[in-house]
Amino acid sequence: MxxxxxxxxxxxxxxxxxxxxxxxxxxxVMQGMDGHPSxxxxxxxxxxxxxxxxxxxxYKNIHLFVESGVLREVSLHHGSQRVEMNEAEHHHMVCSRCxxxxxxxxxALNLPEQRRQLPGGFLVxxxxxxxxxxxxxxxxxxxxxxxx
Amino acid sequence: MxxxxxxxxxxxxxxxxxxxxxxxxxxxVMQGMDGHPSxxxxxxxxxxxxxxxxxxxxYKNIHLFVESGVLREVSLHHGSQRVEMNEAEHHHMVCSRCxxxxxxxxxALNLPEQRRQLPGGFLVxxxxxxxxxxxxxxxxxxxxxxxx
DNA sequence: TATTGAACGATAACTTTTATTGTCTATACT
DNA sequence: AGTATAGACAATAAAAGTTATCGTTCAATA
Ligand SMILES: [Mn+2]
Ligand SMILES: [Mn+2]
Ligand SMILES: [Zn+2]
Ligand SMILES: [Zn+2]
Numbered sequence: 001m002x003x004x005x006x007x008x009x010x011x012x013x014x015x016x017x018x019x020x021x022x023x024x025x026x027x028x029v030m031q032g033m034d035g036h037p038s039x040x041x042x043x044x045x046x047x048x049x050x051x052x053x054x055x056x057x058x059y060k061n062i063h064l065f066v067e068s069g070v071l072r073e074v075s076l077h078h079g080s081q082r083v084e085m086n087e088a089e090h091h092h093m094v095c096s097r098c099x100x101x102x103x104x105x106x107x108a109l110n111l112p113e114q115r116r117q118l119p120g121g122f123l124v125x126x127x128x129x130x131x132x133x134x135x136x137x138x139x140x141x142x143x144x145x146x147x148x
Numbered sequence: 149m150x151x152x153x154x155x156x157x158x159x160x161x162x163x164x165x166x167x168x169x170x171x172x173x174x175x176x177v178m179q180g181m182d183g184h185p186s187x188x189x190x191x192x193x194x195x196x197x198x199x200x201x202x203x204x205x206x207y208k209n210i211h212l213f214v215e216s217g218v219l220r221e222v223s224l225h226h227g228s229q230r231v232e233m234n235e236a237e238h239h240h241m242v243c244s245r246c247x248x249x250x251x252x253x254x255x256a257l258n259l260p261e262q263r264r265q266l267p268g269g270f271l272v273x274x275x276x277x278x279x280x281x282x283x284x285x286x287x288x289x290x291x292x293x294x295x296x
Numbered sequence: 297t298a299t300t301g302a303a304c305g306a307t308a309a310c311t312t313t314t315a316t317t318g319t320c321t322a323t324a325c326t
Numbered sequence: 327a328g329t330a331t332a333g334a335c336a337a338t339a340a341a342a343g344t345t346a347t348c349g350t351t352c353a354a355t356a
Contacts (some may be wrong), residue, residue, distance in 0.1 A: 022300090
């Protein structure tokens with residue numbers, strides 16, 4: 001039983017999810033992936049360890065890991081592009097449960113002035129801040145309150 | 149000739165793109181849409197004005213509008229979900245041209261402490277900052293420098 | 297070790313986005 | 327105004343990304 005093996009079993013116990021071979025390999029493989037891979041990229045990598053694994057299994061377990069906090073989404077994925085014509089400088093609150101997006105003014109966030117110089121010679125155009133959390137509606141639902 | 153008509157023609161002139169009926173209706177319709185619509189939602193709405201419009205036209209012109217700055221993407225869309233296991237508190241620099249994602253520490257951004265109370269009773273989990281701009285590689289390409 | 301609900305693999309279905317192609321139209325130039 | 331032409335359009339096929347379904351296999355618990 002390896003160290004990561006133990007770590008993973010503890011993680012699963014904490015979150016009440018079953019320990020399966022696929023999940024364990026998925027976890028270990030992703031530990032070794034840097035950058036910000038897509039599910040397809042994770043699938044390609046884990047397939048080297050378990051050639052028979054299904055892409056659906058990768059998707060299902062990425063969801064599971066994200067829900068339980070083992071894994072993090074780089075920025076909340078909405079399935080499709082979202083656009084807006086609101087020209088005012090503003091940012092967003094995004095509900096991690098229902099993915100609802102609402103505006104929040106830059107003032108309300110009290111951001112510092114944006115730095116123009118960043119590591120790697122990156123040329124800054126703008127900052128885009130997502131405040132990730134739970135919206136009021138989802139907070140209500142979470143507490144078992146039923147709605148008409 | 150309406151006011152928005154004039155505005156739109158000026159916008160097109162500024163960006164060197166042709167004024168077409170579809171583009172103009174698209175622009176006007178989106179002016180009247182609040183929230184953060186998807187291309188499909190924009191399509192459904194503009195279809196009421198031009199029933200024969202094609203979804204491909206909506207996509208192409210949303211791209212065009214985003215490129216020319218008429219429209220803004222809520223957060224840069226990567227086509228697929230992106231995940232990571234980097235537990236350290238950090239944020240991202242995202243290239244608006246090639247969509248490359250790179251990490252940046254919270255310290256380097258000099259963010260203020262996160263507010264826990266936000267408008268609308270939103271329960272904050274975390275901040276996710278995307279610094280949107282042009283990566284070094286794309287800056288080089290932009291200047292017409294050719295690469296081996 | 298036997299039971300059983302959960303997880304898996306295979307695959308179909310669905311959603312989102314892009315590419316292709318022939319026709320049409322906005323624009324520039326007489 | 328009339329014409330040429332590059333670019334935009336609609337239609338539609340194809341690709342890419344994601345989810346649902348279902349029969350089989352496996353992990354957890356007794
Ligand atoms: Mn907004
Ligand atoms: Mn990262
Ligand atoms: Zn919500
Ligand atoms: Zn780039």
